[in-house]
Amino acid sequence: MSNKVSVQVAVNVPLSMTFTYLADKPLPIGCRVRVPFRGGEQTGVVVDDQQSADVPAHKLKHVESCLDEIPPLPADFLELIRFTAQYYRHPIGQALFAALPGPLRRPQPARWPDERGWQLTLAAHDTEGPPPRQKARHALWHALAEPLAYQQAKAITPQAPALLKQWLAEGLVERVDAEPPLVVAEGPTLNDEQAAAVEAVAGSFGSFAPWLLNGITGSGKTEVYLRLIERVLAAGQQVLVLVPEINLTPQLVERFARRFPATPLAALHSGLADGERLAGWLAAWRGSAGIVIGTRLAAFTPLARVGLIIVDEEHDGSFKQQDELRYHARDLAVWRARQAGVPIVLGSATPSLESVANVEAGRYRELSLTRRAHGAAALPTVRLIDIRRQKLLDGLAEPAIAALRKRVERKELSLVYVNRRGYAPVIACTECGWLSGCPHCSSRLVWHVTDRRLHCHHCGYHEAPPRACPDCGNSDLKPMGQGTQRIEEALIALLPGARVLRIDRDTVGRKDAWEAIYRKVHGGEVDVLIGTQMLAKGHDFPALSLVLVLNADGGLYSADFRASERLFAQLSQVAGRAGRADTPGEVLVQTQWPEHPLYQALVAHDVAGFAAQQLAERREAGFPPAAFQVAVRADARTLEEASAFLDAAAALAEPPEGVTLAGPAPALMMRLANRERAHLLVESPQRVRLHTFLDDWLPRLAGLQQAHRQVRWSIDVDPQDF
Numbered sequence: 001m002s003n004k005v006s007v008q009v010a011v012n013v014p015l016s017m018t019f020t021y022l023a024d025k026p027l028p029i030g031c032r033v034r035v036p037f038r039g040g041e042q043t044g045v046v047v048d049d050q051q052s053a054d055v056p057a058h059k060l061k062h063v064e065s066c067l068d069e070i071p072p073l074p075a076d077f078l079e080l081i082r083f084t085a086q087y088y089r090h091p092i093g094q095a096l097f098a099a100l101p102g103p104l105r106r107p108q109p110a111r112w113p114d115e116r117g118w119q120l121t122l123a124a125h126d127t128e129g130p131p132p133r134q135k136a137r138h139a140l141w142h143a144l145a146e147p148l149a150y151q152q153a154k155a156i157t158p159q160a161p162a163l164l165k166q167w168l169a170e171g172l173v174e175r176v177d178a179e180p181p182l183v184v185a186e187g188p189t190l191n192d193e194q195a196a197a198v199e200a201v202a203g204s205f206g207s208f209a210p211w212l213l214n215g216i217t218g219s220g221k222t223e224v225y226l227r228l229i230e231r232v233l234a235a236g237q238q239v240l241v242l243v244p245e246i247n248l249t250p251q252l253v254e255r256f257a258r259r260f261p262a263t264p265l266a267a268l269h270s271g272l273a274d275g276e277r278l279a280g281w282l283a284a285w286r287g288s289a290g291i292v293i294g295t296r297l298a299a300f301t302p303l304a305r306v307g308l309i310i311v312d313e314e315h316d317g318s319f320k321q322q323d324e325l326r327y328h329a330r331d332l333a334v335w336r337a338r339q340a341g342v343p344i345v346l347g348s349a350t351p352s353l354e355s356v357a358n359v360e361a362g363r364y365r366e367l368s369l370t371r372r373a374h375g376a377a378a379l380p381t382v383r384l385i386d387i388r389r390q391k392l393l394d395g396l397a398e399p400a401i402a403a404l405r406k407r408v409e410r411k412e413l414s415l416v417y418v419n420r421r422g423y424a425p426v427i428a429c430t431e432c433g434w435l436s437g438c439p440h441c442s443s444r445l446v447w448h449v450t451d452r453r454l455h456c457h458h459c460g461y462h463e464a465p466p467r468a469c470p471d472c473g474n475s476d477l478k479p480m481g482q483g484t485q486r487i488e489e490a491l492i493a494l495l496p497g498a499r500v501l502r503i504d505r506d507t508v509g510r511k512d513a514w515e516a517i518y519r520k521v522h523g524g525e526v527d528v529l530i531g532t533q534m535l536a537k538g539h540d541f542p543a544l545s546l547v548l549v550l551n552a553d554g555g556l557y558s559a560d561f562r563a564s565e566r567l568f569a570q571l572s573q574v575a576g577r578a579g580r581a582d583t584p585g586e587v588l589v590q591t592q593w594p595e596h597p598l599y600q601a602l603v604a605h606d607v608a609g610f611a612a613q614q615l616a617e618r619r620e621a622g623f624p625p626a627a628f629q630v631a632v633r634a635d636a637r638t639l640e641e642a643s644a645f646l647d648a649a650a651a652l653a654e655p656p657e658g659v660t661l662a663g664p665a666p667a668l669m670m671r672l673a674n675r676e677r678a679h680l681l682v683e684s685p686q687r688v689r690l691h692t693f694l695d696d697w698l699p700r701l702a703g704l705q706q707a708h709r710q711v712r713w714s715i716d717v718d719p720q721d722f
């Protein structure tokens with residue numbers, strides 16, 4: 001008994017503690033283990049070798065040896081997890097397991113993927129090989145004279161995996177160690193601003209330095225990333241690139257792979273199968289993937305030799321996870337850059353007010369790209385169409401229709417941007433004004449033509465539309481507002497012969513849908529694109545010359561203090577899609593409030609002015625980034641139950657000077673999936689004070705659950721949505 005050792009193990013359970021087990025020999029910190037847990041079995045990770053004092057040794061269960069053939073999880077990864085759990089107030093085990101790829105959460109051993117390359121065998125050199133008319137085979141065969149990595153082979157032909165397998169079986173190729181060379185395809189000559197940005201960041205390699213790359217849409221930020229990546233790869237290091245949307249990943253991956261055709265690249269996003277994700281994750285950890293690109297979860301990927309971190313579209317809301325582990329990937333990326341002692345580049349055309357404030361405070365340094373990069377491309381002209389003085393045809397004003405017609409005639413591409421968040425097509429009664437509402441949420445049901453049903457976009461409930469108004473019996477029910485599907489129908493009727501392509505969550509559900517869309521758009525097979533927010537971000541469609549914005553007004557007068565910032569960013573982004581190459585761009589915005597300062601700033605392309613005005617308002621009101629917030633959210637069957645819990649929580653608080661509690665208040669979306677939601681806000685101008693207060697207060701809340709059994713509650717640090 002005496003030679004046993006005890007270890008601390010993190011397990012995937014909702015408890016803010018680790019568990020003590022006995023082992024026959026010391027187990028390295030970071031190794032995955034299989035542990036008995038409450039009558040079952042769990043995967044665990046050894047996080048410490050300290051004996052906890054309060055459990056007598058004879059009561060401890062045993063843990064067997066490490067599961068894996070791979071080494072223990074690295075110390076800097078565990079440190080990141082510890083920080084994340086602590087800062088975002090999440091159980092350590094759950095934070096850890098959320099960051100691991102699926103297969104590593106299960107108690108099965110993992111091994112390194114085979115990353116060797118392929119080369120022709122001696123025997124193969126004596127054969128003829130595929131004839132030149134079999135182009136792809138021929139090209140692959142000849143490339144195999146030298147060691148070829150998987151990625152290089154796949155770049156030659158998509159049939160490579162099958163061919164390599166076949167040739168391996170026939171003894172024509174063999175597996176060899178292949179150190180991929182750094183091959184860099186040619187890029188454009190940088191303009192002065194781009195070159196200055198590259199030099200500035202490169203000058204900070206080897207130490208922590210946060211940079212805000214503030215560049216207007218189309219100013220060539222991606223090109224700046226590519227040049228920096230080139231230097232990092234040349235120094236034998238890795239780059240981590242975070243992007244907001246899974247849709248953007250294929251486009252960027254392709255651009256990176258074209259520039260660095262031989263560099264192994266790991267793309268990590270939620271659309272991957274478990275095995276693919278694990279392989280990419282391990283390649284990143286081992287250091288064999290030179291470029292690691294992914295959505296927010298990729299912020300946790302261990303990297304053996306990171307030299308630079310890039311966060312593209314840093315202002316984007318999707319970097320914040322809204323449930324379970326509510327982390328902000330951009331903020332964690334900055335923490336990681338500091339931990340690793342490397343620079344981080346936050347890129348955006350509409351930087352978040354948080355980053356703008358960090359520049360003002362001297363914490364970040366700013367690099368500006370003020371001109372469009374491509375030849376003569378200029379920012380588009382933005383015009384407002386005052387719809388108070390226009391007759392609308394299916395939601396479209398006459399000048400808007402005329403502008404679309406002109407583009408179709410000239411064979412130029414147009415984009416109709418429908419801000420569905422503002423107004424979705426609901427079914428309304430023309431007599432009494434009844435609107436189709438969800439029985440479970442305080443949201444409207446949205447009419448879908450595809451299945452001819454009403455859908456709740458919040459809880460997923462759907463139903464057939466009523467034949468007559470449930471309130472007054474009138475049988476004349478009409479769709480109100482313009483969703484993408486309704487606009488599509490209208491445009492097909494208004495622009496005969498035009499090729500219209502609608503892009504929204506309903507049409508891009510499939511994994512490869514985006515690639516098909518790109519092929520169509522770039523192949524000149526589309527005249528008018530219709531889309532929601534997902535079309536606004538980062539896409540580069542050179543032929544696009546007109547952007548028409550519908551329904552944006554909904555964001556002007558929202559109860560959410562971030563709504564204006566988001567709307568401005570979205571509209572700048574979508575406007576920035578126009579006129580990126582040789583065709584000058586025009587943006588038309590239909591609005592009832594043309595004099596609103598937000599639209600005036602949009603017309604003037606005054607990003608900095610708008611940010612300054614917003615920042616002043618936030619400071620005035622004591623909102624972030626002038627203050628830090630933590631939300632305690634609660635939901636229950638009734639608002640009273642939820643509020644009673646929050647009242648009880650507030651009663652346990654003894655906030656020190658400089659920390660205030662506000663609420664409880666109902667959430668903006670008060671009812672969701674049959675639960676009513678409210679929150680309590682804790683605020684302070686000083687982050688440290690806020691967190692010191694939480695350290696004292698949050699542990700006391702655990703005792704409340706007993707008296708409020710029906711209430712579910714959670715902590716959201718730096719909340720983004722209310």
Ligand SMILES: Nc1ncnc2c1ncn2[C@@H]1O[C@H](COP(=O)(O)OP(=O)(O)OP(=O)(O)O)[C@@H](O)[C@H]1O
Binds near residue numbers: 190191194217220222
């Ligand atoms: N120095 C340059 N000379 C010529 N063309 C360039 C240069 N830099 C970038 N480009 C081209 O300009 C276009 C816009 O560049 P890029 O996509 O890098 O801009 P961006 O700032 O990342 O755009 P956004 O944020 O709007 O998505 C691309 O087609 C790119 O190839």
Ligand SMILES: [Zn+2]
Binds near residue numbers: 440441443458459
């Ligand atoms: Zn609902």
